[in-house]
Amino acid sequence: xxxxxxxxxxxxxxxxxxxxxxxxxxxxxxxxxxxxxxxxxxxxxxxxxxxxxxxxxxxxxxxxxxxxxxxxxxxxxxxxxxxxxxxxxxxxxxxxxxxxxxxxxxxxxxxxxxx
Amino acid sequence: xxxxxxxxxxxxxxxxxxxxxxxxxxxxxxxxxxxxxxxxxxxxxxxxxxxxxxxxxxxxxxxxxxxxxxxxxxxxxxxxxxxxxxxxxxxxxxxxxxxxxxxxxxxxxxxxx
Numbered sequence: 001x002x003x004x005x006x007x008x009x010x011x012x013x014x015x016x017x018x019x020x021x022x023x024x025x026x027x028x029x030x031x032x033x034x035x036x037x038x039x040x041x042x043x044x045x046x047x048x049x050x051x052x053x054x055x056x057x058x059x060x061x062x063x064x065x066x067x068x069x070x071x072x073x074x075x076x077x078x079x080x081x082x083x084x085x086x087x088x089x090x091x092x093x094x095x096x097x098x099x100x101x102x103x104x105x106x107x108x109x110x111x112x113x114x115x
Numbered sequence: 116x117x118x119x120x121x122x123x124x125x126x127x128x129x130x131x132x133x134x135x136x137x138x139x140x141x142x143x144x145x146x147x148x149x150x151x152x153x154x155x156x157x158x159x160x161x162x163x164x165x166x167x168x169x170x171x172x173x174x175x176x177x178x179x180x181x182x183x184x185x186x187x188x189x190x191x192x193x194x195x196x197x198x199x200x201x202x203x204x205x206x207x208x209x210x211x212x213x214x215x216x217x218x219x220x221x222x223x224x225x226x227x228x
Contacts, residue, residue: 004157035216045205045219091157095213101146101165102173103213105157 002027004094006106013082014114020067021077021109023092031097034068034075039108040088048090051075053097079111087113117142121206121220127228128193128200136191136223138206146212147189151175152203152222161204164189165212193225201227 003026013019025034036048051059051068058066063083067076079086092106119140128134140147146165150158160173164183178197183189189208193200203224207217 009155033214037216042221043203044221045207045217047216047218050216097214101163101171101212102148102160103158103217105159107155107157 002029002032002094002096002104004092004104004106006090006092006109008109009107010110010112012112012114013079015082015084017082018078018080019082019111021079021090021092021111023075023077023106025073025075025092025094027073027094027096029096029098033095033097034066035093035095035103036064036066036075036077037091037093037105038086038088039091040085045091049077082113084113084115087111119206119208119218119220121204121223123223124221126223126225128225130227131195133192133194134225136193136204136206136225138189138191138220139187140189140206140208140218140220141187142208142210142218143186144208144210144218145186146209147183148207148209148213148217149173149179149181149189149191150205150207152205158205161191200225 032053034051038046049061063080089108093103122137148163149161162181164170180192206220
């Protein structure tokens with residue numbers, strides 16, 4: 001079974017600085033999808049960024065980018081120019097590319113942004 | 116605007132009672148999911164449904180039941196058999212079984228009193 005590990009329960013960053021959140025996963029599959037979700041205090045889960053394993057190019061969405069290292073099974077999230085609104089719990093998630101239905105989530109990293 | 120509506124936002128249940136959490140979507144998504152979130156834990160899958168009148172157990176289905184009589188609706192019943200039901204429950208949907216990711220509702224906080 002696939003597992004997702006987020007080794008940093010909490011992180012903090014100064015406003016306007018850059019922070020990187022770590023995620024590793026365990027799988028024997030070669031094709032899959034990876035996601036980062038944000039859960040602010042409202043608790044609404046919001047999709048931040050998505051990566052397809054067969055694509056070597058790292059995904060980017062505005063200030064959010066990933067460092068996808070397939071051989072190392074690593075999928076870190078970089079937030080540039082951090083803003084107060086970035087403060088949230090961040091979850092890394094894995095989905096197999098086959099007919100498997102589910103997203104497997106890590107336990108999350110709580111990000112604090114200091115003014 | 117399209118989205119997923121979960122109700123109620125907060126729910127209190129006495130021990131031994133069944134309670135039903137509502138989840139409605141107007142996104143025309145085929146697949147719907149129920150996840151449970153506990154403090155310090157990630158999200159764990161309870162049930163999912165790919166199409167109307169069909170659903171499958173997830174990782175922690177014991178003590179829960181669902182129905183999918185309409186494409187738009189996927190209610191979750193927490194039965195008295197669920198030993199530790201106090202948690203935050205999230206409903207989600209996807210157009211493609213999650214390949215592009217899920218759309219989530221705003222959740223229901225269930226507390227057993």
